[in-house]
Amino acid sequence: MKFYIPPQIPRLAIAFAIFISLFLLLRHFLVPDTFGKYGHYRAASLIDNEQPEIHYSGQEACFKCHQNIEDKKAQDVHSEIHCETCHGPGEKHVISSKAEDIFKPSGREFCGKCHALNAAKLKSAVFQIDLEKHNVGKNCIECHNPHQPWEMKK
Amino acid sequence: MDPHFQHLYDILAHSQGYIFPNEIDLQWGILIVVYPFITGLVAGAFILASLERVFKVKILKPTYQIALLTALSFLLVATMPLISHLSQPQRAYEIMITPHSSSAMAIFGFVYLWLYYYSRYGSTTGIVW
Amino acid sequence: MGNEKIRISRRKFLKNATMVAGAAFGYAWLKSSQVLLFAAEPKDESLPWYGIVIDIQKCIGCGSCAKACKNENDVPKEPFFFRTWIEQYTVKNDGSVNIVSPNGGIDGFVQTVPTEEIFKSFFVPKMCNHCAKSPCIQVCPVGATYDSPEGVVLIDEKYCIGCRYCVQACPYGCRFIHPVKKVANKCTLCYHRLKKGLAPACMEVCPTGARMYGNLRDKNGELVKFLKEHTTQVLRPHLNTGSKLYYNALSSEVR
Numbered sequence: 001m002k003f004y005i006p007p008q009i010p011r012l013a014i015a016f017a018i019f020i021s022l023f024l025l026l027r028h029f030l031v032p033d034t035f036g037k038y039g040h041y042r043a044a045s046l047i048d049n050e051q052p053e054i055h056y057s058g059q060e061a062c063f064k065c066h067q068n069i070e071d072k073k074a075q076d077v078h079s080e081i082h083c084e085t086c087h088g089p090g091e092k093h094v095i096s097s098k099a100e101d102i103f104k105p106s107g108r109e110f111c112g113k114c115h116a117l118n119a120a121k122l123k124s125a126v127f128q129i130d131l132e133k134h135n136v137g138k139n140c141i142e143c144h145n146p147h148q149p150w151e152m153k154k
Numbered sequence: 155m156d157p158h159f160q161h162l163y164d165i166l167a168h169s170q171g172y173i174f175p176n177e178i179d180l181q182w183g184i185l186i187v188v189y190p191f192i193t194g195l196v197a198g199a200f201i202l203a204s205l206e207r208v209f210k211v212k213i214l215k216p217t218y219q220i221a222l223l224t225a226l227s228f229l230l231v232a233t234m235p236l237i238s239h240l241s242q243p244q245r246a247y248e249i250m251i252t253p254h255s256s257s258a259m260a261i262f263g264f265v266y267l268w269l270y271y272y273s274r275y276g277s278t279t280g281i282v283w
Numbered sequence: 284m285g286n287e288k289i290r291i292s293r294r295k296f297l298k299n300a301t302m303v304a305g306a307a308f309g310y311a312w313l314k315s316s317q318v319l320l321f322a323a324e325p326k327d328e329s330l331p332w333y334g335i336v337i338d339i340q341k342c343i344g345c346g347s348c349a350k351a352c353k354n355e356n357d358v359p360k361e362p363f364f365f366r367t368w369i370e371q372y373t374v375k376n377d378g379s380v381n382i383v384s385p386n387g388g389i390d391g392f393v394q395t396v397p398t399e400e401i402f403k404s405f406f407v408p409k410m411c412n413h414c415a416k417s418p419c420i421q422v423c424p425v426g427a428t429y430d431s432p433e434g435v436v437l438i439d440e441k442y443c444i445g446c447r448y449c450v451q452a453c454p455y456g457c458r459f460i461h462p463v464k465k466v467a468n469k470c471t472l473c474y475h476r477l478k479k480g481l482a483p484a485c486m487e488v489c490p491t492g493a494r495m496y497g498n499l500r501d502k503n504g505e506l507v508k509f510l511k512e513h514t515t516q517v518l519r520p521h522l523n524t525g526s527k528l529y530y531n532a533l534s535s536e537v538r
Contacts, residue, residue, distance in 0.1 A: 030247065041427070051475065053475075054479065054481065118404075119404040120394070126490075172383070176363065176364065176456045239446075252426050257423055
């Protein structure tokens with residue numbers, strides 16, 4: 001049994017073959033080297049994702065210099081809270097040791113982020129006060145030491 | 155406030171109920187809508203041309219050439235809205251060289267390549283099937 | 284007669300053999316140049332397989348995590364770009380649910396519903412679920428987002444074409460297009476910190492320890508211990524995303 005093959009078909013096949021080989025050749029040069037090493041991605045990108053600088057140093061870095069604060073903090077309810085929760089990113093300060101490179105929070109709003117009364121906060125999770133009734137007009141740190149909140153200053 | 159994000163602030167001010175913050179910005183906009191419109195034009199014009207040639211509808215003979223040319227010319231620009239919608243259009247070739255087999259978008263790129271090749275050579279050599 | 288029969292079948296045999304050999308050759312050629320599939324090698328068992336736990340009962344909505352995340356990862360400060368954010372759910376006595384997330388919770392929350400109308404209220408911190416079968420990886424056309432050997436879903440910023448498919452595929456709304464880098468961006472579980480032996484920024488600063496991360500392979504580890512002792516749930520389990528972010532005390536109102 002013999003099929004009639006129109007003369008266009010071989011021509012088309014040749015054109016396709018040329019096109020596909022060109023594509024494969026181009027592809028050979030364009031695909032990144034490490035692509036497909038671990039899966040359908042560029043393995044070198046794992047290294048790229050490790051590159052960014054850190055901004056938060058972790059509290060071990062803080063305690064290397066501020067041993068006194070660690071001792072103070074350990075005695076009271078804020079012992080579990082890491083330094084950078086309130087003081088913000090510390091890597092710059094760790095490197096420079098300058099006071100202006102670290103954030104020193106103050107004000108009722110800042111403490112209120114955790115301690116303001118809110119129905120969504122469990123009573124057991126955090127001690128809450130009503131900012132509109134509790135010593136209005138005074139800054140929290142006038143009475144409380146944030147490192148040792150129950151050691152009143154007066 | 156950065157004026158670049160003004161429209162997002164406007165949407166935020168007018169939205170009722172809750173929407174995930176990352177989803178306030180509409181990601182696929184007018185360009186994505188233009189693309190199927192153009193491919194629709196291509197398909198329609200191509201079918202019109204094929205009516206005359208394949209199905210021998212003689213009354214459509216005057217439209218054959220213009221229909222086929224319309225299909226070809228819109229076909230050439232059909233991907234432009236898609237490519238200009240990419241944030242990194244210079245990397246668009248990656249979708250051809252490393253297509254992810256589970257992604258509908260990557261596989262459709264190959265469908266489009268085939269369609270493009272087929273309609274160009276298919277129409278000039280007179281093969282229509 | 285018999286001779287001819289054999290000759291025909293021999294020709295047929297040769298023809299078929301050539302076709303099979305050609306197909307095998309073609310397959311081998313395609314496979315070696317990896318045209319169609321990049322088969323993943325088996326996962327390295329020696330590496331950790333990270334999972335996350337968020338304890339809703341411990342979250343007090345202070346916003347430290349969302350703020351720290353923006354500082355650590357240079358996320359734009361506008362309220363449309365978050366790698367992690369906090370939502371406050373308030374179920375009223377009439378059954379309606381009120382959800383708010385002002386600036387992702389970074390500035391803290393103010394109770395908007397009077398206490399006497401509240402049936403219950405709670406905070407839900409949201410972040411990338413680092414799904415094992417994630418929809419965002421599935422739809423990425425070029426392989427610019429992937430599951431790292433540690434089970435962290437990462438983005439290749441040098442390879443992403445910015446098609447925004449993944450942003451729409453994520454059922455948790457955890458992705459966005461970075462307005463400066465012009466590529467997709469998401470939580471990396473602070474991969475750069477994990478590799479240096481530090482905790483992710485959000486977990487470093489959480490004052491109540493509501494967020495935890497750990498190795499799911501380590502059956503005696505803290506995370507697996509927590510999962511054993513508590514009833515946890517993932518978000519949108521019906522989507523079968525293989526989410527590795529487990530919520531303790533998750534309420535059904537959360538979406």
